[in-house]
Amino acid sequence: MSERPKTPLLDTVDTPADLRKLDKSQLRQLSDELRAEMIDAVGTTGGHLGSGLGVVELTAAIHYVFDTPTDKLVWDVGHQCYPHKILTGRRDRIRTLRQGGGLSGFTKRAESEYDPFGAAHSSTSISAALGFAMANKMQDRPGRGIAVIGDGAMSAGMAYEAMNNAEQAGNRLIVILNDNDMSIAPPVGGLSAYLARTVSSSEYLGLRSLASRLSKKLSRKVHDGLEKAEEYARGMVTGGTLFEELGFYYVGPIDGHNLDHLIPVLENVRDSEQGPVLIHVVTKKGKGYAPAENSADKYHGVAKFDVVTGEQKKSKGGPPAYQNVFGETLAKIANDDPRICAITAAMPSGTGVDKFAQAHPDKAFDVGIAEQHGVTFAAGLAAEGMRPFAAIYSTFLQRAYDQVVHDVAIQNLPVRFAIDRAGLVGADGCTHAGSFDITYLATLPNMVVMAAADEAELAHMTYTAAEYDDGPIAFRYPRGSGTGVAIPEKLEKLEIGKGRIVREGTKVAILSLGARLEEAKKAADQLEAKGLSTTVADMRFAKPLDTDLIEKLMRSHEVVVTVEEGAIGGLGAHVLTFASDEGLTDTGLKVRTMRLPDVFQDQDDPAKQYDEAGLNAPQIVDKVLSALRHNSTGVEEARA
Numbered sequence: 211m212s213e214r215p216k217t218p219l220l221d222t223v224d225t226p227a228d229l230r231k232l233d234k235s236q237l238r239q240l241s242d243e244l245r246a247e248m249i250d251a252v253g254t255t256g257g258h259l260g261s262g263l264g265v266v267e268l269t270a271a272i273h274y275v276f277d278t279p280t281d282k283l284v285w286d287v288g289h290q291c292y293p294h295k296i297l298t299g300r301r302d303r304i305r306t307l308r309q310g311g312g313l314s315g316f317t318k319r320a321e322s323e324y325d326p327f328g329a330a331h332s333s334t335s336i337s338a339a340l341g342f343a344m345a346n347k348m349q350d351r352p353g354r355g356i357a358v359i360g361d362g363a364m365s366a367g368m369a370y371e372a373m374n375n376a377e378q379a380g381n382r383l384i385v386i387l388n389d390n391d392m393s394i395a396p397p398v399g400g401l402s403a404y405l406a407r408t409v410s411s412s413e414y415l416g417l418r419s420l421a422s423r424l425s426k427k428l429s430r431k432v433h434d435g436l437e438k439a440e441e442y443a444r445g446m447v448t449g450g451t452l453f454e455e456l457g458f459y460y461v462g463p464i465d466g467h468n469l470d471h472l473i474p475v476l477e478n479v480r481d482s483e484q485g486p487v488l489i490h491v492v493t494k495k496g497k498g499y500a501p502a503e504n505s506a507d508k509y510h511g512v513a514k515f516d517v518v519t520g521e522q523k524k525s526k527g528g529p530p531a532y533q534n535v536f537g538e539t540l541a542k543i544a545n546d547d548p549r550i551c552a553i554t555a556a557m558p559s560g561t562g563v564d565k566f567a568q569a570h571p572d573k574a575f576d577v578g579i580a581e582q583h584g585v586t587f588a589a590g591l592a593a594e595g596m597r598p599f600a601a602i603y604s605t606f607l608q609r610a611y612d613q614v615v616h617d618v619a620i621q622n623l624p625v626r627f628a629i630d631r632a633g634l635v636g637a638d639g640c641t642h643a644g645s646f647d648i649t650y651l652a653t654l655p656n657m658v659v660m661a662a663a664d665e666a667e668l669a670h671m672t673y674t675a676a677e678y679d680d681g682p683i684a685f686r687y688p689r690g691s692g693t694g695v696a697i698p699e700k701l702e703k704l705e706i707g708k709g710r711i712v713r714e715g716t717k718v719a720i721l722s723l724g725a726r727l728e729e730a731k732k733a734a735d736q737l738e739a740k741g742l743s744t745t746v747a748d749m750r751f752a753k754p755l756d757t758d759l760i761e762k763l764m765r766s767h768e769v770v771v772t773v774e775e776g777a778i779g780g781l782g783a784h785v786l787t788f789a790s791d792e793g794l795t796d797t798g799l800k801v802r803t804m805r806l807p808d809v810f811q812d813q814d815d816p817a818k819q820y821d822e823a824g825l826n827a828p829q830i831v832d833k834v835l836s837a838l839r840h841n842s843t844g845v846e847e848a849r850a
């Protein structure tokens with residue numbers, strides 16, 4: 211156990227009010243101690259490290275200059291909020307990060323008044339900060355909206371929707387663009403190049419030139435036309451143009467680790483009558499910790515690690531990660547099919563598209579954090595004869611739902627959706643849980659929805675999707691690694707809408723969809739031991755349902771239970787709808803559905819999350835026994 215860092219100054223700071231008692235000259239030491247504390251804490255918890263390291267000075271400076279929590283500080287994504295949490299009364303719990311009952315890994319309203327807005331999905335901060343700003347303006351109350359948004363998050367359209375609407379807020383809205391020239395992967399697209407030109411085309415503004423520009427710009431906005439011409443003429447355009455055309459005062463770029471620049475700029479902006487202002491801050495992801503600075507991904511997301519060496523304590527070996535099974539399988543299929551292409555929304559490694567890209571670099575597209583664009587881009591590709599795979603986490607696909615409906619399903623375009631992180635995801639908690647994709651996709655006409663029970667099934671489903679041109683098709687699979695089952699060389703083109711019996715029985719039938727199959731099989735063993743002969747079916751499809759299989763099992767068993775790692779409205783709902791429509795439930799057949807509970811489950815160890823969700827073998831057994839205790843009038847008799 212490494213010794214905790216010595217933090218004499220940080221020990222005197224519990225809240226920003228304590229911070230503001232310090233002299234400016236002490237903020238350098240405070241930041242150094244804050245960085246050391248964060249590294250030590252994340253070494254014991256794991257989590258998002260690189261982005262927080264990059265905003266240590268910025269966090270201290272913001273809380274020093276602005277009157278938080280009256281001024282509403284909104285962190286975009288929120289994965290960089292650990293220094294913020296340490297400075298806002300949560301240092302004592304920082305080593306409970308991302309654990310059951312502990313601190314969330316993102317900002318969260320319920321956690322602190324210093325977290326005015328929850329985050330985790332990117333690019334929402336400017337909209338939220340604008341809301342806070344306008345609410346205080348309309349109620350004639352003090353309080354600004356301050357959004358801190360990364361260069362990666364700026365690749366999402368929502369950020370521009372907000373900026374386009376921001377002029378009304380005047381000086382009550384401040385946007386701080388935290389430009390570290392990184393997303394999870396290196397950033398992509400025209401904006402990234404634009405920002406890079408901005409930073410490279412002008413030295414960090416020295417205090418003097420910055421002060422004079424600030425006074426000129428912030429006081430001269432009124433003569434817009436003339437000023438604009440002059441600015442262009444004077445070559446002052448250093449990246450501000452885009453933001454100024456959207457109605458912002460642009461200030462920057464400034465060095466986001468230099469407190470001697472940060473503090474006066476923030477003070478100037480705080481005291482300015484004009485606005486909204488965008489401050490372009492340049493930082494380094496992973497700043498101040500060599501293993502992070504030297505890592506390609508800047509230690510964006512890390513397991514627990516040895517603080518001295520930076521070596522992460524990741525389990526080695528074991529079954530392949532689902533994302534890599536997908537990426538490598540698709541790469542293999544694409545060797546024989548030049549129409550196949552893959553799209554990721556800034557998550558190449560998380561989706562396995564990076565593996566595909568290694569083999570087919572000209573057929574892999576990272577569209578940035580732009581799921582909506584990614585889906586409709588795929589629709590265009592499909593309409594013109596390609597076989598596009600949109601590889602998007604279940605939770606992030608929610609952002610592109612209208613594109614799925616309007617651009618893909620209605621037009622019946624053969625877009626393939628590779629949906630990773632389907633179901634519970636553990637440490638990221640409810641904002642990242644892939645709870646709703648069965649519900650939101652299986653309800654759509656034309657859509658085919660598959661769920662892989664293991665990595666072999668995922669490989670078959672990837673191939674099946676590649677060969678399916680009759681319309682949109684989605685296949686979902688969980689976060690993490692598979693069961694260790696062998697992945698066959700020869701891939702099977704699954705019959706659309708057909709499930710499979712994996713265990714024959716006579717009294718109880720468990721209809722499993724997806725990766726809870728292992729628990730279903732364990733439950734069958736436990737039921738068999740109680741003399742209850744149990745069939746287990748892997749349904750494979752939530753849509754179209756295998757109605758022949760369902761009818762056959764319902765007509766030959768006493769109890770039928772559906773099990774899925776999805777919210778209400780998925781497999782169970784569709785099976786019950788079919789059964790009731792066909793009169794199969796008129797016969798006194800006992801049907802029960804098991805699914806994710808109607809709550810947003812907080813972060814925890816995955817095993818505990820499944821227990822809490824009631825989706826483990828013992829709970830399946832209990833469900834069956836309870837059903838059997840219900841007499842013909844539907845009343846449950848007391849347990850024996």
Ligand SMILES: Cc1ncc(C[n+]2csc(CCOP(=O)(O)OP(=O)(O)O)c2C)c(N)n1
Pocket residue numbers: 261262264287289290330331332359360361362363364390392393394495555556557579606609
């Ligand atoms: C809508 C959405 N898509 C994808 C993600 C996954 N994600 C989390 S952080 C991140 C990169 C953010 O880059 P940036 O805003 O520059 O922040 P940095 O990590 O560089 O501080 C991505 C893609 C997300 N949180 N939300």
Ligand SMILES: CC(=O)[C@@H](O)[C@H](O)COP(=O)(O)O
Pocket residue numbers: 258287289330394511560631635638642689
């Ligand atoms: C902050 C964010 O949204 C991503 O970093 C996300 O946490 C990645 O999730 P995985 O770890 O499941 O890839």
Ligand SMILES: [Mg+2]
Pocket residue numbers: 360361362363388389390391392393
């Ligand atoms: Mg970034």
